[in-house]
Amino acid sequence: MLGYNFNHSILFCLYKTLKNIANNAIITITMDSVISILFYVFSFLAIYIQVFFLVTYIEKRKTIIKNPDKLKLKFYPTVTVAVPCYNEEGTITKTVNSLLNLDYPKSKLRLFLIDDGSKDNTWNIIKEFHNGKNIFAFTKENGGKHTALNLALERTDSEFFGCLDSDSLVHPQALKRILSYFERDKETMAVCPSIVVYEPKNFLQKAQTIEYHMSIYNKKMLGFVGGIHVTPGPFSIFRKKVFDELGPYHKAHNTEDQEIALRMQKNGYKIDHCPDAYVYTITPNTVRKLYKQRLRWIYGFIKNLMDYKTLLFKKKYGTVGLLTLPSGIIGVLGVIFLFVNVIYNLSNFIYHKIIQIQTVGFENLFSFNGFNFDWFFFNTKAVIFSSIFMYGLILTSLLIGRKLAENRAKFSMSVFYYLIVYSVIAPFWMLKAALNSIVSKESSWTGERKVKSS
Amino acid sequence: MNNNKKNNWQRYIVVFLITSAIFLTGLWFSGFLDQRRIKQLQNIENTISLDLQSSEIQFSLLEELSCEDISSSTVLSSELNSLAEKLSYSESNIGIENEEVISLKKYYSLLQIKDYLLMKKITERCGEESTFILYFYKNTECQDCTKQGYVLTSLREKYPKLRVYSFDYNLDLSAIKAMIAIYKVEDNLPALVINGEVHNGFKTIEEIEEMVPELKESLKIEEDQTEGEIEDTKEAKN
Numbered sequence: 001m002l003g004y005n006f007n008h009s010i011l012f013c014l015y016k017t018l019k020n021i022a023n024n025a026i027i028t029i030t031m032d033s034v035i036s037i038l039f040y041v042f043s044f045l046a047i048y049i050q051v052f053f054l055v056t057y058i059e060k061r062k063t064i065i066k067n068p069d070k071l072k073l074k075f076y077p078t079v080t081v082a083v084p085c086y087n088e089e090g091t092i093t094k095t096v097n098s099l100l101n102l103d104y105p106k107s108k109l110r111l112f113l114i115d116d117g118s119k120d121n122t123w124n125i126i127k128e129f130h131n132g133k134n135i136f137a138f139t140k141e142n143g144g145k146h147t148a149l150n151l152a153l154e155r156t157d158s159e160f161f162g163c164l165d166s167d168s169l170v171h172p173q174a175l176k177r178i179l180s181y182f183e184r185d186k187e188t189m190a191v192c193p194s195i196v197v198y199e200p201k202n203f204l205q206k207a208q209t210i211e212y213h214m215s216i217y218n219k220k221m222l223g224f225v226g227g228i229h230v231t232p233g234p235f236s237i238f239r240k241k242v243f244d245e246l247g248p249y250h251k252a253h254n255t256e257d258q259e260i261a262l263r264m265q266k267n268g269y270k271i272d273h274c275p276d277a278y279v280y281t282i283t284p285n286t287v288r289k290l291y292k293q294r295l296r297w298i299y300g301f302i303k304n305l306m307d308y309k310t311l312l313f314k315k316k317y318g319t320v321g322l323l324t325l326p327s328g329i330i331g332v333l334g335v336i337f338l339f340v341n342v343i344y345n346l347s348n349f350i351y352h353k354i355i356q357i358q359t360v361g362f363e364n365l366f367s368f369n370g371f372n373f374d375w376f377f378f379n380t381k382a383v384i385f386s387s388i389f390m391y392g393l394i395l396t397s398l399l400i401g402r403k404l405a406e407n408r409a410k411f412s413m414s415v416f417y418y419l420i421v422y423s424v425i426a427p428f429w430m431l432k433a434a435l436n437s438i439v440s441k442e443s444s445w446t447g448e449r450k451v452k453s454s
Numbered sequence: 455m456n457n458n459k460k461n462n463w464q465r466y467i468v469v470f471l472i473t474s475a476i477f478l479t480g481l482w483f484s485g486f487l488d489q490r491r492i493k494q495l496q497n498i499e500n501t502i503s504l505d506l507q508s509s510e511i512q513f514s515l516l517e518e519l520s521c522e523d524i525s526s527s528t529v530l531s532s533e534l535n536s537l538a539e540k541l542s543y544s545e546s547n548i549g550i551e552n553e554e555v556i557s558l559k560k561y562y563s564l565l566q567i568k569d570y571l572l573m574k575k576i577t578e579r580c581g582e583e584s585t586f587i588l589y590f591y592k593n594t595e596c597q598d599c600t601k602q603g604y605v606l607t608s609l610r611e612k613y614p615k616l617r618v619y620s621f622d623y624n625l626d627l628s629a630i631k632a633m634i635a636i637y638k639v640e641d642n643l644p645a646l647v648i649n650g651e652v653h654n655g656f657k658t659i660e661e662i663e664e665m666v667p668e669l670k671e672s673l674k675i676e677e678d679q680t681e682g683e684i685e686d687t688k689e690a691k692n
Binding site: 377381 | 462465466468469470472473476477479480481483484485487488491494540543547597600601604605607608658659
């Protein structure tokens with residue numbers, strides 16, 4: 001009786017399974033067992049990161065500040081917002097108008113509109129806004145986004161400085177909500193907004209909606225634990241003294257918003273996130289545009305990571321070194337691994353089908369001998385369960401992100417678009433970015449902003 | 455400057471424990487279902503074994519029974535085939551080195567040998583029209599074995615009277631080793647034993663059909679019988 005109980009106990013089953021894994025790992029180091037071990041490692045790390053966010057959310061959810069519709073600040077400091085533009089004739093007017101509609105004293109807000117050598121009508125549009133009082137328009141030779149931002153930094157003495165990409169629009173309350181974080185905590189040196197997709201039209205933009213919602217959740221959680229590694233171009237606001245003390249923007253492989261955040265983290269500057277400071281960004285509407293944008297982001301991440309590798313796994317740099325950057329590496333490697341795995345399995349399947357056709361022809365290729373439902377043939381490997389947990393945690397983070405962004409937690413068709421688009425296309429930009437970073441082939445910011453042929 | 459840099463080690467540890475618990479639950483559940491699978495395979499093998507023993511006893515009592523009674527109650531190849539499919543799935547999913555899977559495979563091989571011997575006796579005694587192929591393969595480094603597998607599956611579907619018994623050449627089982635010794639099967643795999651004769655190397659459908667002319671004949675007889683039955687039915691209707 002005792003033996004029977006032991007045979008069916010959890011410990012016994014666990015022992016057996018672990019023994020099998022060990023057997024597979026040690027005795028037969030085949031391609032399949034290597035894939036299997038890598039799958040376990042990646043899924044463990046991926047689950048770890050998601051659980052980390054969830055635990056942080058459960059612990060801190062009551063401290064997430066929800067600002068009133070009309071917020072009043074104790075002080076209204078001077079703020080400069082720089083808008084670098086390159087070939088943005090289609091969206092720049094909306095962007096500037098959204099800044100002009102900010103609920104903030106006009107005398108305290110300065111706008112620097114900088115044309116970075118556009119080849120379209122951008123300069124003619126922005127110079128119309130120039131008034132020499134609080135709106136200043138500049139044009140310069142094309143030198144990259146960081147040069148446009150530095151031009152504004154050189155000409156401002158405001159207490160706060162921010163940037164707004166010319167394809168983004170701000171919520172009227174966004175600035176006040178962000179500044180309230182600086183008011184509450186004197187140690188806060190930069191605050192990131194919540195970026196949401198502006199009027200998503202096609203399935204690609206709807207898929208990105210989900211990604212942006214998830215990123216609101218991730219960023220807020222990283223903000224709680226001091227782990228933010230990007231201060232996004234659309235409307236992150238800094239104390240001006242950050243630049244006075246740490247220097248201006250760097251080119252940073254065309255991802256200056258990642259580099260400045262890493263530089264701040266390296267120097268112990270606190271970065272927070274304001275979930276209800278909304279910025280609406282126009283997202284790529286074609287696969288090609290999305291691919292180019294993400295290639296630049298991931299390439300920038302890899303290269304900046306190399307530049308700031310000293311942060312990795314150093315406890316003195318806190319969450320950025322211990323969690324954020326390692327999770328970025330796991331993300332890139334994990335997606336590439338999954339992709340290679342799918343290709344390996346698919347080519348294996350096709351190879352065997354070809355052999356079958358060559359051997360016995362097409363006769364039995366699709367014969368199922370009368371399909372019988374049998375649970376026996378269900379794949380119940382442990383990786384399947386860890387994948388289910390993983391997807392469960394991702395969907396949870398999506399729901400929380402949606403709640404933070406729209407104050408409602410509901411699933412929509414966009415979730416399927418997201419899963420399809422990102423599992424099919426993401427591996428390509430990850431792989432390409434990894435390859436480009438090996439040969440140091442940069443992706444350009446201006447390359448994403450081609451002039452429309454008139 | 456930033457007090458956020460203080461690492462909350464407690465959170466890292468709690469997260470590690472939760473992740474490990476999730477992960478181990480997945481491992482345990484997967485292991486639990488594998489055990490259920492093995493149990494199911496054991497049950498199928500026990501049933502087949504019981505059927506075989508019953509057939510053997512019936513065979514011993516042959517003098518008192520008609521051939522018809524015996525052949526209808528012997529183990530059907532389809533049952534063994536279905537068991538083979540499940541075993542092969544378990545090999546790839548639970549693990550080719552898994553002791554329980556190896557043990558089940560040995561038992562399955564023994565059942566095949568028993569079925570083969572019994573069916574051979576019944577065929578001789580009762581004049582059943584069955585053809586037997588003993589197929590020796592190995593799991594690794596044998597491209598032709600995969601191809602031979604496709605050929606035999608295809609043949610079995612084409613000729614229902616054909617009985618194929620497959621044996622893992624490298625399986626550590628004395629009964630298989632005895633068969634290898636009896637038929638002098640060499641390491642050059644795949645190998646087929648047809649009517650007591652060993653054929654090494656890959657053989658196509660056409661080659662096997664040539665080696666066993668009875669296969670095509672059995673198909674012709676079956677077709678003739680079916681046509682005859684249809685005509686009888688038509689006549690009866692008229």
